[in-house]
């Protein structure tokens with residue numbers, strides 16, 4: 001199989017962790033008889049310095065022609081300040097590249113060997129945490145109309161609208177059910193159906209769809225309760241599917257459970273070939289450690305695994321990468337500084353390749 005991808009490393013540690021992800025991708029594909037065709041393109045400050053914009057037309061073109069985008073991170077706070085908000089790399093590149101991609105998947109895993117790095121006590125997490133959070137990304141409260149602030153100073157009013165169509169709800173729930181089917185077959189649909197009309201429609205739709213997925217154990221949970229249960233019984237969650245704003249908050253909360261932001265991969269997926277699937281570790285450019293071989297590459301390497309699974313259907317290769325990452329993390333002898341280790345990005349990457 002040809003793995004045709006656009007590689008956008010971006011700024012800061014984006015460069016180091018994406019190189020690590022690519023090394024693992026090259027290794028496993030060579031081993032299993034696939035061919036990587038990687039088109040490298042500038043994004044972020046590297047692109048601004050060359051082309052005057054964070055997302056030049058040449059990069060857009062390369063992304064459009066590719067089957068997937070492997071992304072590092074963009075933005076350098078010191079330099080970002082020199083630009084108006086609307087021209088800053090994160091705003092320009094991420095908004096544009098994620099357009100049309102309605103499902104944001106974040107995979108939060110705490111391997112048992114890293115239990116000391118989880119902020120929760122051991123008795124709550126001894127079974128290990130492995131949660132896939134699926135956040136609706138193109139609708140809901142962040143995109144509803146009307147929206148804005150009106151009126152004169154002192155008497156102003158502000159409005160945001162949460163809106164969803166059945167089509168939007170159904171397509172994200174479908175991702176939830178299908179993802180649960182590939183995992184432990186438990187789906188938690190998070191809403192606020194005791195108050196919000198959009199959530200009532202969400203819940204009705206979930207109940208109706210459940211008939212087509214008799215093998216999936218579906219539970220409904222209010223978002224306030226979900227935020228509590230994530231801390232009370234995190235090991236019991238498998239797949240969580242939810243609205244844009246709820247997902248934004250819950251996925252950040254859940255990310256903290258695995259001990260380092262450097263461990264969490266993500267994917268943004270769409271409905272058809274109109275938008276190129278976008279894969280990135282959830283962390284930023286970390287300028288404080290950039291260029292020092294200190295970045296944890298695991299988030300980017302697990303991002304490669306998601307890309308192989310969701311865009312290229314290479315489940316075995318994806319699972320092998322995950323297994324190798326968790327072996328290295330569980331052994332806890334080759335770890336980067338964020339996990340209390342003394343190894344560098346390159347040593348951790350080499351250990352993962354050796355485990356493969």
Ligand SMILES: NC(=O)c1ccc[n+]([C@@H]2O[C@H](COP(=O)([O-])OP(=O)(O)OC[C@H]3O[C@@H](n4cnc5c(N)ncnc54)[C@H](O)[C@@H]3O)[C@@H](O)[C@H]2O)c1
Pocket residue numbers: 013017072073074075076077080090094261262263280282283284285286287288289294295296297299336338
């Ligand atoms: N998707 C993106 O491209 C994205 C996401 C978030 C932030 N940003 C941008 O990144 C820049 C820095 O943002 P920030 O400092 O708020 O967040 P950050 O994620 O870059 O860093 C937060 C902290 O986590 C640490 N960290 C992050 N990733 C790590 C890794 N892989 N290994 C070890 N430690 C890691 C950093 O050293 C830092 O102390 C900003 O310009 C911001 O706008 C970009």
